[in-house]
Amino acid sequence: MVNKFVQAFNQYHPIVNTLLLGTMILAIGSSISILYFPLYLVKEQHFDPVKIALILGIGSLAATFSGFIAGVVSDFIGRRKVMLGSLYVSSFIFFGFMLSKQVYFLILMMLLQGISTSFFAPASKALVADLTAVDRRMRVFSIRYTINNIGYAIGPSIGAYLWLKETIDPFLVTGCLYGGYSLLLHVLLNKYGIKQIEGEQLKESQTIKGAFRVIKYDKILFFFVLGGLVSTTVHGQWSVTMQQYLNEHFMNGTLLYTSVLTVNSVCVILFQYPISRWAERFKPLTIVVAGSFLFSIGMGGFAFSTGWFTMILFMVIFTIGETMVIPAEYMMIDHITPDRLRGMYYGAQNLTGIGNFFGPLVGGYLLLHFGGSVMFLGFALLGIISIFFFWRGQIIQDHKSMNKRTNNIVL
Structure with a gap:
């Protein structure tokens, strides 16, 4: 079973494998912090469900509409810069959650996080498509979907431990995961000489x-x-x-x-x-x-x-x-x-x-x-x-x- 799994990954470009690994890392990071954030807002800030919904939902709303301008920005400065930039920004945003828990500041952080996410996703998918043969793309995107859910299966247990023990700020852990992965991807993109990401043109x-x-x-x-x-x-x-x-x-x-x-x-x-x-x-x-x-x-x-x-x-x-x-x-x-x-x-x-x-x-x-x-x-x-x-x-x-x-x- 393990050998088949390794063989499947050997079929793809090292950058594709890095992006697949990153999918799991980012899912773990998100499930450690964001999925348990409502618990903190209820217990520590005593926010009501509607206020919590506004804070958590604003990021999704921002992601939906900023996705329309992501393509324009990518065409202007390049998908590679957009992909790496959005990862670095996400890392700093998670560190930013540690600075203040005022409602307007949290809304701003969620808004920025939603925008950053909407910029990263299409650029990373385009890079996977660039580096994968057409007849293997469906398979690699299926693997990506599965790995994403593996991350969300692993993360909640870690998140529950961190939120209940209150020894380490979960947003610090998530920020480090995002930052570490950003550096790894940046180094590997330079190593393999990937200067731009074309993607399929619509x-x-x-x-x-x-x-x-x-x-x-x-x-x-x-x-x-x-x-x-x-x-x-x-x-x-x-x-x-x-x-x-x-x-x-x-x-x-x-x-x-x-x-x-x-x-x-x-x-x-x-x-x-x-x-x-x-x-x-x-x-x-x-x-x-x-x-x-x-x-x-x-x-x-x-x-x-x-x-x-x-x-x-x-x-x-x-x-x-x-x-x-x-x-x-x-x-x-x-x-x-x-x-x-x-x-x-x-x-x-x-x-x-x-x-x-x-x-x-x-x-x-x-x-x-x-x-x-x-x-x-x-x-x-x-x-x-x-x-x-x-x-x-x-x-x-x-x-x-x-x-x-x-x-x-x-x-």
């Missing part, structure tokens, strides 16, 4: 204006993006409000939260490949509907769970839904994307990330004013509502395809 740039333009004129895309936004509201940042709920309603809530996080990541690792193979036999809409129902079952189950076993059981169900819905959403939009407008359609698809902001905000409001059961049932209802938008878009697409076939027959 025929249309990803701009906010272009994204809203295609949504305005393509009703199918409009409903798919709306469905994706609502779905992301359910699954995008569930950990923010989950941690607050568990810590308040369960004995050893922090340890249960750690267990739930680990179960989520491990299940993604175990189920992602077999479910993706199984899902190939069905239409993407069928998978989205099934996965969304599992989202709702999982969220509804959380509302009535009173012990560890049921919380973990419904997290397994929720995670299976996650592994089904996320790739199927991308497939539905990819099927309707014209080659000449691919950049605009990808940009429109990125708008589903707004759900990462609304999720904590909606959850925080419901948790604060109505309690955890209503919050989870509200998310379960949103999971069902998202199905309607995907279904509506598919109906329009089917009618459009039928009209095309009819016109061809008449001609």
